[in-house]
Amino acid sequence: xxxxxxxxxxxxxxxxxxxxxxxxxxxxxxxxxxxxxxxxxxxxxxxxxxxxxxxxxxxxxxxxxxxxxxxxxxxxxxxxxxxxxxxxxxxxxxxxxxxxxxxxxxxxxxxxxxxxxxxxxxxxxxxxxxxxxxxxxxxxxxxxxxxxxx
Amino acid sequence: xxxxxxxxxxxxxxxxxxxxxxxxxxxxxxxxxxxxxxxxxxxxxxxxxxxxxxxxxxxxxxxxxxxxxxxxxxxxxxxxxxxxxxxxxxxxxxxxxxxxxxxxxxxxxxxxxxxxxxxxx
Numbered sequence: 001x002x003x004x005x006x007x008x009x010x011x012x013x014x015x016x017x018x019x020x021x022x023x024x025x026x027x028x029x030x031x032x033x034x035x036x037x038x039x040x041x042x043x044x045x046x047x048x049x050x051x052x053x054x055x056x057x058x059x060x061x062x063x064x065x066x067x068x069x070x071x072x073x074x075x076x077x078x079x080x081x082x083x084x085x086x087x088x089x090x091x092x093x094x095x096x097x098x099x100x101x102x103x104x105x106x107x108x109x110x111x112x113x114x115x116x117x118x119x120x121x122x123x124x125x126x127x128x129x130x131x132x133x134x135x136x137x138x139x140x141x142x143x144x145x146x147x148x149x150x
Numbered sequence: 151x152x153x154x155x156x157x158x159x160x161x162x163x164x165x166x167x168x169x170x171x172x173x174x175x176x177x178x179x180x181x182x183x184x185x186x187x188x189x190x191x192x193x194x195x196x197x198x199x200x201x202x203x204x205x206x207x208x209x210x211x212x213x214x215x216x217x218x219x220x221x222x223x224x225x226x227x228x229x230x231x232x233x234x235x236x237x238x239x240x241x242x243x244x245x246x247x248x249x250x251x252x253x254x255x256x257x258x259x260x261x262x263x264x265x266x267x268x269x270x271x
Binding site: 001004005007008011012013015016019020023033034035036038039042134135 | 177187
């Protein structure tokens with residue numbers, strides 16, 4: 001019986017390793033799972049960047065996230081003002097509403113354009129939809145954002 | 151059933167990891183590995199049950215897995231987590247009594263396999 005269990009576990013491990021090896025490695029800025037993003041959030045060394053318009057950000061965002069709507073002039077201004085902070089952060093997680101929006105991709109592109117290394121930028125494609133669906137914490141506090149904009 | 155469930159999960163591991171994450175039972179860092187091992191185990195058990203290799207142990211593990219699924223779904227329902235089942239890849243099938251009953255049917259089927267094995271061995 002134990003031998004059977006061991007054989008099944010070995011087989012499982014072999015299948016898992018084969019699938020793992022066959023799965024293409026993710027490039028920087030590619031889609032990340034909400035579970036992995038939550039892990040990064042808990043590590044506490046990543047800066048979350050919300051690419052949506054301020055109104056949506058104010059309605060609810062990932063706690064600690066900075067609103068950088070770079071599709072607008074105000075967002076671009078803030079991006080340049082926060083350049084040093086963005087450069088010093090070990091990881092940057094860009095997100096917007098969800099799979100259907102591309103504001104996080106635009107933000108990631110702008111970050112690369114100002115010289116931030118591509119490999120530290122993560123685009124969380126699931127965005128707020130995946131985050132709220134997973135019932136992870138959401139903040140409506142805009143005090144920090146307003147202090148940055150002053 | 152396990153084969154039918156495992157293949158799409160292995161083809162879309164990220165989607166399956168997200169489904170596992172929605173149950174709020176595991177730390178984020180271990181979810182991708184857990185999802186990979188779980189889908190692999192389902193594939194192996196499906197194959198073994200179909201081919202008649204290590205049937206008894208496969209049936210016991212099938213029961214154990216389904217009990218685990220029922221616990222996971224039960225706690226999600228009790229905690230009011232609005233998650234999709236994630237039973238067959240990234241299906242949006244909602245959690246509910248019907249899904250738990252289906253798992254109980256799978257347990258009964260595995261029990262039947264064990265009973266047959268004991269009877270004819």
